[in-house]
Amino acid sequence: EAQVTQNPRYLITVTGKKLTVTCSQNMNHEYMSWYRQDPGLGLRQIYYSMNVEVTDKGDVPEGYKVSRKEKRNFPLILESPSPNQTSLYFCASSLSGSLYGYTFGSGTRLTVV
């Protein structure tokens, strides 16, 4: 089944403790992206990647890192999480960066205390 897989689904952590949220897709998509969703703000893009070793900042990149060493994986790294990064996170992918066939993962609900 074609899908985007995020892990974990839920995560509670403490301020300052480094964490990684994994994202993997099995559709050979070139484009992958991370979003955060906060009440009343819709989805805001954190980082995106057009292909392996090519990443760019989205609208809200501060406090986040990403890497794209392989086509299928696009992990989101929080080096020193803070409470304002408590949010619902989504990974998404598409073949070429178009909205056509845009596929989201199931989401990761992160709480930083």
Place this chain on the structure above:
Amino acid sequence: GIQVEQSPPDLILQEGANSTLRCNFSDSVNNLQWFHQNPWGQLINLFYIPSGTKQNGRLSATTVATERYSLLYISSSQTTDSGVYFCAVEQNNDMRFGAGTRLTVKP
């Protein structure tokens, strides 16, 4: 960057009613997609509709690209239609989401 506005922000319907959700965008776009986020948080593609009209069962969508808006119609609403509906647009690989319309359908 391009601005995307959705209206209304909240909508409460009785089961069986019809509704229209609107998405306005501030500039010409290459692509437009409607998504439904169900109460469990999953985001599901509804329509890829950069222009024209499409229908899928009780749902249909129309985009008038020259006037920079898109409409999502839900007819004979059901409780399973509840959730948040997002409009997303793309302009030269820059993707923007609206803030969404939260729909509640009461039995």
